[in-house]
Amino acid sequence: MRGATILKASDDKTKQLNQNTLMAFSGEAGDTVQFAEYIQANIQLYSMRNDTDLGPSAVANFVRGELARSLRSRKPYNVNLLLGGMDPITKQPHLYWLDYLASLAPLPYAAHGYAQYYCLSILDKHHHPDIDFEQGLKILRMCTDELKRRLPIDFKGMLVKVIDKDGIREIDYDMSKEVLPA
């Protein structure tokens, strides 16, 4: 369970910002949680002051602005982010990719770090704009299987959260089954 290279096997690297947006983060230890909590606090403050939630694109552009400001400071935050959300007005789902340089891109599917090299080709091949939830989970399973197969380290499974019109929820995601060689 714990060892020289693994400090925790069940770390939740996501933060819920408001009713309909979730932010996943990775990067330098310390920076990640500090920055994520700072963003979460400010988005929650906005919701309390205005009695309304910011939409996903407004949240994404706010986070980008804060990260871009930090980029040109004495000690920039080294954080990569994925922002998912449902627009409360148009009811459309949104996904934003944001790296530590504060490059913002709206995407149909996204990953950070080594997962990009392993997963984006699978998603290029199998993702279509009109897939339903079950098909999406199937493609996600292909991605996590590929990571299990090819990543040189054991990343101790996955935490999967779903954002839809009913809000944000965590789902059971079994990773105990052995993955066969391709």
Add this chain to the structure above:
Amino acid sequence: MSSPFAINGGACVAMVGKDCVAIACDLRLGLQSLTVSNNFPKIFSYGDVYLGLTGLATDVSTVSDLFRYKVNMYRLREERQISPQTMANLVSTSLYEKRFGPYFVSPVIAGINHKTGKPFICGFDSIGCIDFAKDFIVSGTASDQLFGTCEGLWEPDLEPEDLFETISQALLNAVDRDALSGWGAHVYIIEKDKVTKRLLKGRQD
């Protein structure tokens, strides 16, 4: 290979025609050789003036947002649209403010001056030195290739339809010779009282 101008990739070009101008950009956003997005436009409109921004993606967003703010403030103060020439000076001074810690972008401006009716294009380096041109302006990681295709294809006094064909072929053939640019294009043809925006598919490799 770690120049901030060449991390994300991208290309932009502007051309003058007969009573019209054109500006076009590619749509790629990458991290070195990995393509992250194929829908990252680099041309932004500010009333009648069009600004193309290549270079570091974060600064493309920062600078385009900054000029949205500055041009909106200009329009409220002056109660009129900004002219391309004024915009060029605004871009130049804004970039030079960051002389010793610049935005890593190479801007391109295209528009028609509504007072004189004359087409106007210009380009900049990252610290705001203006490059006025009578023919065309190129920028981005495919700028070497764009110089070649533009020198080969451009001629004076092109009509809007011919200018569209010229700038499109110049861009498409330049980005196909650059690994960091491509994946589709946006082309704007700007006439006196009409702007046409076209989306080009381009090679998806």
